[in-house]
Amino acid sequence: xxxxxxxxxxxxxVFAAGTFAGTAQAADTIKIGAFLSVxxxxxxxxxxxxxxxxxxxxxxxxxxxxxGKKVELIHxxxxxxxxxxxxxxxxxxQNDNVDIIIGGTTTGxxxxxxxxxxxxxxxxxxxxxxxxxxxPVKKWVFKTPHTDRMAAEKVFLDMKKKGISKVAMISEDAGxxxxxxxxxxxVAPIYGIQIVADEVYSPKDPDVTAxxxxxxxxxxxxxxxxxxxxxxxxxxxxxFKQLGMSVPLYxxxxxxxxxxxxxxxxxxxxxxxxxxxxxxxxxxxATDPQKPVVTAFKKEYxxxxxSDVSTFAGHAYDGLQIAxxxxxxxxxxxxxxxxAEIEKTSGYVGTGGxxxxxxxxxxxxxxxxxxxxxxxxxxxxxAD
Amino acid sequence: MWKTxxxxxxxxxxxxxxxxxxxxxxxxxxxxAVKALFNxxxxxxxxxxxxxxxxxxxxxxxxxxxxxxxxxxxxSTYKVAPLPAxxxxxxxxxxxxxxxxxxxxxxxxxxxxxxxxxxxxxxxIVLKTEARITGGPDGMSVDPFSLMGFTxxxxxxxxxxxxxxxxxTVWLSLNLIDSPVGRALRAVHGSEVGAEVVGVDTSxxxxxxxxxxxxFASLVGSLFAHKDGFITPDIGSFFRSVExxxxxxxxxxxxxxxSVIGAVILTLLPQVLTFVEDYEAMVLxxxxxxxxxxxxxxxxxxxxxxxxxxxxxx
Numbered sequence: 125x126x127x128x129x130x131x132x133x134x135x136x137x138v139f140a141a142g143t144f145a146g147t148a149q150a151a152d153t154i155k156i157g158a159f160l161s162v163x164x165x166x167x168x169x170x171x172x173x174x175x176x177x178x179x180x181x182x183x184x185x186x187x188x189x190x191x192g193k194k195v196e197l198i199h200x201x202x203x204x205x206x207x208x209x210x211x212x213x214x215x216x217x218q219n220d221n222v223d224i225i226i227g228g229t230t231t232g233x234x235x236x237x238x239x240x241x242x243x244x245x246x247x248x249x250x251x252x253x254x255x256x257x258x259x260p261v262k263k264w265v266f267k268t269p270h271t272d273r274m275a276a277e278k279v280f281l282d283m284k285k286k287g288i289s290k291v292a293m294i295s296e297d298a299g300x301x302x303x304x305x306x307x308x309x310x311v312a313p314i315y316g317i318q319i320v321a322d323e324v325y326s327p328k329d330p331d332v333t334a335x336x337x338x339x340x341x342x343x344x345x346x347x348x349x350x351x352x353x354x355x356x357x358x359x360x361x362x363x364f365k366q367l368g369m370s371v372p373l374y375x376x377x378x379x380x381x382x383x384x385x386x387x388x389x390x391x392x393x394x395x396x397x398x399x400x401x402x403x404x405x406x407x408x409x410a411t412d413p414q415k416p417v418v419t420a421f422k423k424e425y426x427x428x429x430x431s432d433v434s435t436f437a438g439h440a441y442d443g444l445q446i447a448x449x450x451x452x453x454x455x456x457x458x459x460x461x462x463x464a465e466i467e468k469t470s471g472y473v474g475t476g477g478x479x480x481x482x483x484x485x486x487x488x489x490x491x492x493x494x495x496x497x498x499x500x501x502x503x504x505x506x507a508d
Numbered sequence: 509m510w511k512t513x514x515x516x517x518x519x520x521x522x523x524x525x526x527x528x529x530x531x532x533x534x535x536x537x538x539x540x541a542v543k544a545l546f547n548x549x550x551x552x553x554x555x556x557x558x559x560x561x562x563x564x565x566x567x568x569x570x571x572x573x574x575x576x577x578x579x580x581x582x583x584s585t586y587k588v589a590p591l592p593a594x595x596x597x598x599x600x601x602x603x604x605x606x607x608x609x610x611x612x613x614x615x616x617x618x619x620x621x622x623x624x625x626x627x628x629x630x631x632x633i634v635l636k637t638e639a640r641i642t643g644g645p646d647g648m649s650v651d652p653f654s655l656m657g658f659t660x661x662x663x664x665x666x667x668x669x670x671x672x673x674x675x676x677t678v679w680l681s682l683n684l685i686d687s688p689v690g691r692a693l694r695a696v697h698g699s700e701v702g703a704e705v706v707g708v709d710t711s712x713x714x715x716x717x718x719x720x721x722x723x724f725a726s727l728v729g730s731l732f733a734h735k736d737g738f739i740t741p742d743i744g745s746f747f748r749s750v751e752x753x754x755x756x757x758x759x760x761x762x763x764x765x766x767s768v769i770g771a772v773i774l775t776l777l778p779q780v781l782t783f784v785e786d787y788e789a790m791v792l793x794x795x796x797x798x799x800x801x802x803x804x805x806x807x808x809x810x811x812x813x814x815x816x817x818x819x820x821x822x
């Protein structure tokens with residue numbers, strides 16, 4: 125019995141220590157809160173984001189902080205669960221009294237947290253792709269990654285240039301692919317593109333030959349556009365080659381990582397897709413304004429973590445830089461002022477592209493942020 | 509003796525719930541408390557099934573999610589008021605539980621676990637893929653809960669509502685256990701054949717308690733959806749179902765208050781353990797393993813039996 129009491133007391137002490145640790149810090153710091161999906165199904169996005177934030181906040185503090193104030197990063201892992209994201213967003217706002225929140229690795233966690241962030245009035249920079257986050261515009265909510273609609277537009281623009289008008293779509297029936305598919309159908313007519321076949325597959329399907337055969341037998345298909353994430357697009361690419369299909373194959377920005385080329389192997393040759401400048405950092409022209417930013421970030425990230433840089437890490441970097449620049453310009457951490465300054469972000473050159481926000485546009489990226497790249501000899505090559 | 513213990517326990521629970529907010533410095537604490545109470549209500553219902561009737565369910569998060577989505581879809585797409593939406597969803601979930609419960613509760617042990625697991629996973633997949641209705645994996649927004657022009661806003665109000673609901677649920681559960689139905693259930697748990705021999709209609713009792721626990725989960729799911737204001741299919745994932753079962757087992761099977769304690773502890777732990785960062789999952793797993801090794805009957809029964817032993821020694 126006595127041991128039980130002891131355990132109880134210890135548990136209470138741990139609880140108190142855990143929850144009050146955040147409030148015990150000196151008030152003379154700039155507090156940046158983050159909730160990221162470091163574990164769970166979206167960990168391949170959240171992990172590099174967390175590492176990036178930690179690395180740059182550390183570096184900033186070594187260089188003396190912002191306006192002589194130290195920057196404190198408080199981050200929690202929501203494991204990709206929106207309800208946990210809500211609780212952590214509340215914790216950051218109410219208990220840790222953060223000045224700004226960066227995070228929301230997935231569209232789901234970001235959308236859930238918006239319900240807390242908006243009424244509380246804390247600037248929030250999301251790192252998720254979904255267009256719903258900033259459309260319609262919400263006063264306190266911003267985001268750094270490109271949307272799937274932009275990827276579709278970039279692809280259709282490239283097709284139009286090549287005189288392609290009849291396109292077959294094959295997309296994942298869930299999440300990223302599903303949302304990309306819907307946006308593609310919406311913007312296709314604007315570019316004079318006709319979707320003549322529309323096939324879907326599940327993220328875990330080991331083979332999509334049936335769907336591709338149907339596309340192959342559809343008359344007049346001039347190109348195939350695959351919207352998906354993870355291993356699905358690699359399987360599409362392989363099956364596509366196995367069926368001896370000769371029309372151009374386009375992928376979305378969802379496959380812009382070296383893993384895709386490794387998975388798809390030889391079959392990936394000649395595939396075109398829209399990607400952020402970070403992916404082809406070294407190949408950017410010397411006069412490209414993004415060149416110094418992306419090469420420096422790539423070098424620093426890869427030196428620190430000994431792994432290939434991903435665009436997701438770049439989103440976190442951009443979010444942090446935009447936030448810090450806004451705090452600098454605002455001259456304080458007053459939330460209303462910082463929010464207004466984020467909205468005034470103009471001409472910021474980030475890893476995602478040139479960011480110019482406005483009261484109507486809380487993302488601030490234009491189509492030029494995407495580059496068309498082609499796979500040649502197992503690497504990305506700038507195509508335009 | 510039973511009666512006094514019951515009323516005493518209920519009074520203690522109500523007192524703790526009434527006094528706890530004195531230690532809450534801000535809305536975040538209320539938020540965590542509300543989530544703990546919601547889980548507790550689901551677990552009290554699930555405990556009837558697991559602890560008393562001795563049947564396992566690895567699909568209760570599915571019922572929880574159906575309640576949440578039922579309310580979300582009815583209120584936003586069909587403009588039904590939140591209270592009727594919640595009741596309609598609960599009735600539908602009850603019916604579903606009845607229809608699937610009748611055949612699958614004939615199964616035992618691993619087979620029953622597999623069947624309920626299957627139901628949970630099917631519900632999860634349907635919510636994920638029927639994007640036109642449910643918004644797909646990215647989830648959907650839910651309006652706040654309102655009743656006759658009065659809107660539930662803020663975590664404090666939700667805390668009192670959830671606390672009231674928990675006291676009501678515990679009271680219902682205690683009464684049910686102490687009724688002929690409860691005795692029949694315990695007989696089923698002890699020996700199904702024996703229960704049948706003495707004239708207990710085992711299969712109908714099992715189905716009944718399955719339906720009751722599913723309805724509890726659905727009602728809480730509806731409230732949860734209104735409170736958080738945004739739901740995704742992941743609230744119905746397999747891991748959530750397992751979480752519910754673990755809460756019941758950790759607190760102590762066949763102990764209503766044990767389920768409450770289990771739910772509260774497992775909801776608070778991840779919040780408390782954030783300071784160990786990367787090792788959070790490891791520490792959580794370690795705590796649970798230790799509990800299962802040293803307190804196999806669950807937390808509350810172990811503590812109670814310790815007290816009894818000491819009392820007897822004197």
